[in-house]
Amino acid sequence: MNARNIVAKKEFNWKSFFLQWEWLLVCIFILINVINTSLSPYYLDPKRLLDATMTFLDKAFIVFPMVFILILGDIDISVSSTVALSAVVMAVSYNSGVPMEIAMVICLLVGTICGLINGLLIVKFKELSAVIVTLSTMIIYRGIAYIILEDQASGKFPAWYKFLGWGYVGGVPFILIAFAIFAAIFGLLLHKTTFGRRAYAMGNNITASRFSGIQVDKIKVIIFTLAGTMSAVTALFLTSRMGSTRPNVASGYELDVIAMAVLGGISTSGGKGRMLGAIISVFLIGLLRYGLGLKNIPAQVLLIIIGLLLIFAVMIPNLKFNIGKTRKAQ
Amino acid sequence: MSQYVLELKGITKTFPGVKALNNVHFQLGPGEIHALMGENGAGKSTFIKVITGVHAPDEGEIFLNGQKVEFKNPKDAQKMGIAAIYQHVTCYPDLSVTENIFMGHEKIQKGTKRILWKEMHAEAKELLDQLGANFDPKTLMGALSVAQQQIVEIAKALSTNAKIIIMDEPTAALTKRESEELYRITEQLRDRGASIIFISHRFEDMYRLASRVTVFRDAKYIGSWGVREISNEDLIVAMVGREITQLFPKKPARVGEELLRVDKLGKTGYFEDISFSLRKGEILGLTGLVGAGRTEVCQSIFGILPHDKGSVYLEGKEIKVKGPLEAMELGIGYLPEDRQKQGLVLEWGIGKNITLPAIGKYSKKGWLNEKEEAEVAKSLSEKVNVKANSIFDLASSLSGGNQQKVVVAKLLTADLKVIILDEPTKGVDVGAKSAIHEIMSDLACQGYGVIMVSSEMPEVLGMCDRIAVMREGRITAILNRDEATQETILEAAMASKAEAAAV
Amino acid sequence: MAEVTVGKSSKGLNIVKFRELGLLGFILLISIAVQMRNQSFLTLENIDDMITNTAILSVLAIGMMLVIVTRGIDLSLGSTLALAGMTTALTVKSNPGMNPLAAILLGTVVGIVCGAIIGLIIAKTNVPPIIATLGMMNVFRGLTFMISGGKWVSAHQMPTSFKAIATGSVLGINTLIFIAIIIYIVAYYFINHTRTGRQIYAVGSNPDSAKISGINNEKILFLVYTIMGALTGLAGVLWVSKFASAQGDTAMGYEINVIAACVLGGVNIAGGSGKISGIILGSLLLGILNNALPLINVSPFWQNAIQGCVILVAVIVNALVKRSVDRNNLMRRKI
Known part of the structure; x- marks a missing residue:
C-alpha cells in the first residue's frame, strides 16, 4: 500500500475567514455605535465612553466561566445568587469587625465554595441535569443571603474599597483593566492550553473524551468552581460600585451573562464558540444599554431587546445560514 | 394485478454530501420472506425508511399491489399495511406495553374520542399470547428485556394488520434460543399471509428463513437471487465486491512472557469469574454473542466500568485502575466498540x-x-x-x-503494552478491514499484547493465537489456535448453563 | 424469548408507588409535627386557607408538568403571569363594569398568545426551551412594566366584582379551589384518555420514534406551550384578584416554585413521565411548607432556603432510589 502525504499545514481561506460569527458581531457593534452617535452628540466623547464601561463591566466577569460552562454543554443559573451570597457574607463579616482585606478574601472563598458545591452535585448525581442542580442552589444561595441579612442593607465600607468600582489607573477605569486581564487569562486558558482543548472535547463528545483518558469529572468541577469564584469577583466590583449590598442584588444577572455568551457565538449545545465573540458581545450589550440610557429610553425596553437578542442569537445560526457553519472552534 | 405486493423502481435518495441510495430496485412477492443483505453503509436502513415513509425518495416509484403510491409521512405507509421493526428498538420506555403497541392507531370511541383502554389492554394481551409471550401489557416498556421489547414491536406490527413487515436486524442482540423463537414467529407471520423483508448480516438467518435474497452494496442494487440458487461464496462477492481470500494477513509473531493476567474478575450483573492471561506478541480473541459481557470485561480492565471482584496483574504486579487515564499511563489502551460515539x-x-x-x-x-x-x-x-x-x-x-x-x-500516541480492540472491523469496508488487520498483526510483531473482541467468526479464527469464548457473563472456553474451529467456538458460545459449569 | 421475568415490571410500578406513598408519608409527618407545635394548623379554617393558596400553584403545575414531560422547561411563567394579570387589571380599572368572566377570558387569551409565541419558537426553530423561555421571560416582563408605566394597580382601583373572583364561592367551594378542581378533572381526562394527551408523553419519551409513529412533534410542542400559556394567563387573573394588586414584578421567580412542585411530585426532568396525582402531592407539600413555617415561627427569610433544600433533597432522593432499583435489577440478573 502506498502511503499518501497528508498535509499538516492549515491553508488560509479568505472566504471562511470573513464568514466568522465575530465579524457579524463587529458589524452590529459598529451599527450600535453609529446609531448612538447620531442619537446623542455626547456619545462619542472618549472620556465618557471609558466611564460608560464602568457601568456594565461588573457582571462581565462571570461571562468568562459561563463560556466554559456552555462549551461543556451545561448551564449555570445560580451565578446571580452566588454574587448575592458572597457580597452579603463579605459585608456582614466586615461590619462585624473583620478587616476589609480579609472580608474580601472571604467573599472569594464563599463564591468558590458555592461553585464547588454545584460542580460536585452535578458530577456525583449525573441523573440530575445542571439546570435542576443550579436551579435548586440558586434558591438556596439567595435564601441563605436572606437568612443572613433579612431585608437589610449592609455597607459603610472603608473609603479605599471604592477604588475597585470607581478608580482609575492612568485615566483608564480600574474595572476595565481588571476585565482585560481576566479576558486575557481566560482567553488563553480556553484556546491555548490543554485544559481548554479538553473542555472543547467534552462539549463535543463527552463519552469519547472519557475514553480518551480525559478526567471529565475533574474538569467539570473545576469549571463550575471557577464560575463561583468569578461570581465572587463580580460581587467585589458590584458592591464597591453600589457602596452597600442587599440580599436581592444582582438578580437576573444569570440571564444577562448567558445572553452575552450566547450572542458571542457560544452554542448552548456545547463544543462551539470562542472567547473573542463573548468579549465583543459584552461591549455590544453594554454600550447598547448606555446609549439607550443617554436617550432616556426606559430600562424595560432594554429587557425586551436583550430577551429578543438572546433568542435570535441562537436561532439565526440554526436557520442554516452559511455563517452558522463557521461557528466551529478551530 | 401485479405479481408483487411491493415493488420499488429506481429509488434514489441523497443526503447532504452522501448518496444514500442510488437507483435501487426491489420486489417483494406475496407470502415470502425476503432477505435484504449488504454491509453496513450499503443503504439498507435508508431503504427501509423510504418504504415506511420516513424519507421521501428524490427519484423513483413505489408500487403496492401494482398501484403506484406516494407516502407523505409514516402514517400513510402504516395505513397501507406496512410496518417496520427497527434495528434499535424504537419504543417509548416510559409508556406501557399496550400503548407501545397501539401508538399511532389507538382504539378510540367514536364521538367522544375517548381512548378505550380496556379493549386495548385486552387486545394487547391477546396479541402477546399469540406470540407466546405472557407478560402483562400494563408493564412499562422500559422494564422489559431487549427480546421482550422485540416481541412488543412484532405485536405492534400485527395490531396494524400489516401485510408487509420489515425486520431490521432483529437477531443482532438475541441468543440462539431467542433467535429460534423469533424464527418461529416470523414463519407464523408468513403463514398468515404477510410478506416479510428480513434484514440481517447473519447468513444463518437468511438460510433458515428466506426464500429470496437481494443484495445492496455502496447504495446500489447488486442483484436478487433465490436463496438456493446462489452459493455462499458468490453471495459474499456480491456483498463485498471482491473475493476475500487474503483477508487475514496474520504474520507469525514471537510470543514472549506474560504481560497481563486477569484473575477471577467479576462485576455484579455483568460478568463473573473471568480469568485469562495475555503474553507479549500474542493476539487473544474474545468472542461470544453480543451481550455476553465481552465489552464490559474490556472496559473494566480499562477502568471505565470498575469491577467489584477479582484482580488484574500487569507484568506480574497487581494494578488498580481507577480510570482510563491511569490505564493508559500503565500501558493499557482500549479501542471502543462505537467509534462515532466513543x-x-x-x-x-x-x-x-x-x-x-x-x-x-x-x-x-x-x-x-x-x-x-x-x-x-x-x-x-x-x-x-x-x-x-x-x-x-x-x-x-x-x-x-x-x-x-x-x-x-x-x-498509538500512548506508550502502550496492552492494546484492547473492541470490534475493530465492525461496519468497515473490506479494504480498511484488511488494513486494520495488518496493523494489528504488526503490533503483535512489535511485542504488544493484543486483545481483540469480535463477533465475526472468520476474523477470530484468522487473526487470533488463542480464543476466549464468553457466554452470559462467563468464559466458557479458552481455545488454542489449532483446536479452534467454527463448531467448537459456537458450541462454547451457545452451550447451556449446566454444560458451561462443567467446562 | 418467551421466558418472562414478571418481577421486573412490578418493580417498575413499585418505584412510582413508593415515591407517592413516601411523599404522602412526608406530608403527614410534617402535618403532625407542625400540629404538635401549633394547634391552629389543622383547623378547618387554616386548611381551607392553605388549599386556596395552593390552588393557583397546582393549576400552573399541570402546565409545567406537560412542558417537562416533553423534555422542556418554562422559565417565562412568572412574566407571562404578570403580563396577563396586569393587562386584566388595567382593563377592569378602566371598565369597572366588566363581567368577571370576561376578565378571566381576557387574561387567558393574553396567556395563550404568550404561550403560542414561545411554542412557535421552540417547535419551529432549534432554540432550546431554556433559552427561548429565558429570553421571553425578559420580553414579557419588559412589556408588563411598559403597559403599566411602572405603576401598580391597587385594590381600590379594582371593582369589587373582580376582587370577588377569588373570594367568592361556587357550590359552597371557594372559586379558586373550584376552578382548580375543574381543571384537574379536565387535565386528567385529557392526559390519560385522549390521543393527543398520550402523544405528549410519547414525544417526551422518545421523540424519534414519535416521528416514526406519525406523531407531529412540532404540533405537540406548540400545543404544550400554548396550554402552559393559557393556564398561566388564567392564573394571572386569579392571582391579581386574590392579592388585589397588580405590579410590574408580580410573581417574579414564581416559575421556580412551580418547577419545584413538579420535581417534588416525581415528574422526571429528563422527560417522558409525570403523573397528575404526583403533582397534586407536590403542590400540596409546597403549600403546607409555605403555610406551616410561619405558624411554627420560622422567619419568612428562612423560607427560600428551606424550599430550595427540600427541592434538592427530593431530586437527590429520587436519583438514589432509582440507582438502588437499577442495582437490584443487576443483582437479580443471573450469571
Whole structure:
C-alpha cells in the first residue's frame, strides 16, 4: 500500500475567514455605535465612553466561566445568587469587625465554595441535569443571603474599597483593566492550553473524551468552581460600585451573562464558540444599554431587546445560514 | 394485478454530501420472506425508511399491489399495511406495553374520542399470547428485556394488520434460543399471509428463513437471487465486491512472557469469574454473542466500568485502575466498540482527534504545542494510512474504515503494552478491514499484547493465537489456535448453563 | 424469548408507588409535627386557607408538568403571569363594569398568545426551551412594566366584582379551589384518555420514534406551550384578584416554585413521565411548607432556603432510589 502525504499545514481561506460569527458581531457593534452617535452628540466623547464601561463591566466577569460552562454543554443559573451570597457574607463579616482585606478574601472563598458545591452535585448525581442542580442552589444561595441579612442593607465600607468600582489607573477605569486581564487569562486558558482543548472535547463528545483518558469529572468541577469564584469577583466590583449590598442584588444577572455568551457565538449545545465573540458581545450589550440610557429610553425596553437578542442569537445560526457553519472552534 | 405486493423502481435518495441510495430496485412477492443483505453503509436502513415513509425518495416509484403510491409521512405507509421493526428498538420506555403497541392507531370511541383502554389492554394481551409471550401489557416498556421489547414491536406490527413487515436486524442482540423463537414467529407471520423483508448480516438467518435474497452494496442494487440458487461464496462477492481470500494477513509473531493476567474478575450483573492471561506478541480473541459481557470485561480492565471482584496483574504486579487515564499511563489502551460515539469528536479535524489522548504529552506545562501536535498527527495518520488530504479534514467526512484508522492512530500516541480492540472491523469496508488487520498483526510483531473482541467468526479464527469464548457473563472456553474451529467456538458460545459449569 | 421475568415490571410500578406513598408519608409527618407545635394548623379554617393558596400553584403545575414531560422547561411563567394579570387589571380599572368572566377570558387569551409565541419558537426553530423561555421571560416582563408605566394597580382601583373572583364561592367551594378542581378533572381526562394527551408523553419519551409513529412533534410542542400559556394567563387573573394588586414584578421567580412542585411530585426532568396525582402531592407539600413555617415561627427569610433544600433533597432522593432499583435489577440478573 502506498502511503499518501497528508498535509499538516492549515491553508488560509479568505472566504471562511470573513464568514466568522465575530465579524457579524463587529458589524452590529459598529451599527450600535453609529446609531448612538447620531442619537446623542455626547456619545462619542472618549472620556465618557471609558466611564460608560464602568457601568456594565461588573457582571462581565462571570461571562468568562459561563463560556466554559456552555462549551461543556451545561448551564449555570445560580451565578446571580452566588454574587448575592458572597457580597452579603463579605459585608456582614466586615461590619462585624473583620478587616476589609480579609472580608474580601472571604467573599472569594464563599463564591468558590458555592461553585464547588454545584460542580460536585452535578458530577456525583449525573441523573440530575445542571439546570435542576443550579436551579435548586440558586434558591438556596439567595435564601441563605436572606437568612443572613433579612431585608437589610449592609455597607459603610472603608473609603479605599471604592477604588475597585470607581478608580482609575492612568485615566483608564480600574474595572476595565481588571476585565482585560481576566479576558486575557481566560482567553488563553480556553484556546491555548490543554485544559481548554479538553473542555472543547467534552462539549463535543463527552463519552469519547472519557475514553480518551480525559478526567471529565475533574474538569467539570473545576469549571463550575471557577464560575463561583468569578461570581465572587463580580460581587467585589458590584458592591464597591453600589457602596452597600442587599440580599436581592444582582438578580437576573444569570440571564444577562448567558445572553452575552450566547450572542458571542457560544452554542448552548456545547463544543462551539470562542472567547473573542463573548468579549465583543459584552461591549455590544453594554454600550447598547448606555446609549439607550443617554436617550432616556426606559430600562424595560432594554429587557425586551436583550430577551429578543438572546433568542435570535441562537436561532439565526440554526436557520442554516452559511455563517452558522463557521461557528466551529478551530 | 401485479405479481408483487411491493415493488420499488429506481429509488434514489441523497443526503447532504452522501448518496444514500442510488437507483435501487426491489420486489417483494406475496407470502415470502425476503432477505435484504449488504454491509453496513450499503443503504439498507435508508431503504427501509423510504418504504415506511420516513424519507421521501428524490427519484423513483413505489408500487403496492401494482398501484403506484406516494407516502407523505409514516402514517400513510402504516395505513397501507406496512410496518417496520427497527434495528434499535424504537419504543417509548416510559409508556406501557399496550400503548407501545397501539401508538399511532389507538382504539378510540367514536364521538367522544375517548381512548378505550380496556379493549386495548385486552387486545394487547391477546396479541402477546399469540406470540407466546405472557407478560402483562400494563408493564412499562422500559422494564422489559431487549427480546421482550422485540416481541412488543412484532405485536405492534400485527395490531396494524400489516401485510408487509420489515425486520431490521432483529437477531443482532438475541441468543440462539431467542433467535429460534423469533424464527418461529416470523414463519407464523408468513403463514398468515404477510410478506416479510428480513434484514440481517447473519447468513444463518437468511438460510433458515428466506426464500429470496437481494443484495445492496455502496447504495446500489447488486442483484436478487433465490436463496438456493446462489452459493455462499458468490453471495459474499456480491456483498463485498471482491473475493476475500487474503483477508487475514496474520504474520507469525514471537510470543514472549506474560504481560497481563486477569484473575477471577467479576462485576455484579455483568460478568463473573473471568480469568485469562495475555503474553507479549500474542493476539487473544474474545468472542461470544453480543451481550455476553465481552465489552464490559474490556472496559473494566480499562477502568471505565470498575469491577467489584477479582484482580488484574500487569507484568506480574497487581494494578488498580481507577480510570482510563491511569490505564493508559500503565500501558493499557482500549479501542471502543462505537467509534462515532466513543472514539471520535466528529466535528473536529483528524489531527486534533489523534492527539486528544496524549494532549498532555505534547504540551509544556499545560500550554499547547500545536506545531509538534501537527507533526505527530501527520506521521501517525500516514502510518495507519488514513485516506485524507490534510489533518484538518473533519472526522465526520471520512468513511467508516478511515474513521476507525483514526481511532487506531489515537492509541498509538500512548506508550502502550496492552492494546484492547473492541470490534475493530465492525461496519468497515473490506479494504480498511484488511488494513486494520495488518496493523494489528504488526503490533503483535512489535511485542504488544493484543486483545481483540469480535463477533465475526472468520476474523477470530484468522487473526487470533488463542480464543476466549464468553457466554452470559462467563468464559466458557479458552481455545488454542489449532483446536479452534467454527463448531467448537459456537458450541462454547451457545452451550447451556449446566454444560458451561462443567467446562 | 418467551421466558418472562414478571418481577421486573412490578418493580417498575413499585418505584412510582413508593415515591407517592413516601411523599404522602412526608406530608403527614410534617402535618403532625407542625400540629404538635401549633394547634391552629389543622383547623378547618387554616386548611381551607392553605388549599386556596395552593390552588393557583397546582393549576400552573399541570402546565409545567406537560412542558417537562416533553423534555422542556418554562422559565417565562412568572412574566407571562404578570403580563396577563396586569393587562386584566388595567382593563377592569378602566371598565369597572366588566363581567368577571370576561376578565378571566381576557387574561387567558393574553396567556395563550404568550404561550403560542414561545411554542412557535421552540417547535419551529432549534432554540432550546431554556433559552427561548429565558429570553421571553425578559420580553414579557419588559412589556408588563411598559403597559403599566411602572405603576401598580391597587385594590381600590379594582371593582369589587373582580376582587370577588377569588373570594367568592361556587357550590359552597371557594372559586379558586373550584376552578382548580375543574381543571384537574379536565387535565386528567385529557392526559390519560385522549390521543393527543398520550402523544405528549410519547414525544417526551422518545421523540424519534414519535416521528416514526406519525406523531407531529412540532404540533405537540406548540400545543404544550400554548396550554402552559393559557393556564398561566388564567392564573394571572386569579392571582391579581386574590392579592388585589397588580405590579410590574408580580410573581417574579414564581416559575421556580412551580418547577419545584413538579420535581417534588416525581415528574422526571429528563422527560417522558409525570403523573397528575404526583403533582397534586407536590403542590400540596409546597403549600403546607409555605403555610406551616410561619405558624411554627420560622422567619419568612428562612423560607427560600428551606424550599430550595427540600427541592434538592427530593431530586437527590429520587436519583438514589432509582440507582438502588437499577442495582437490584443487576443483582437479580443471573450469571
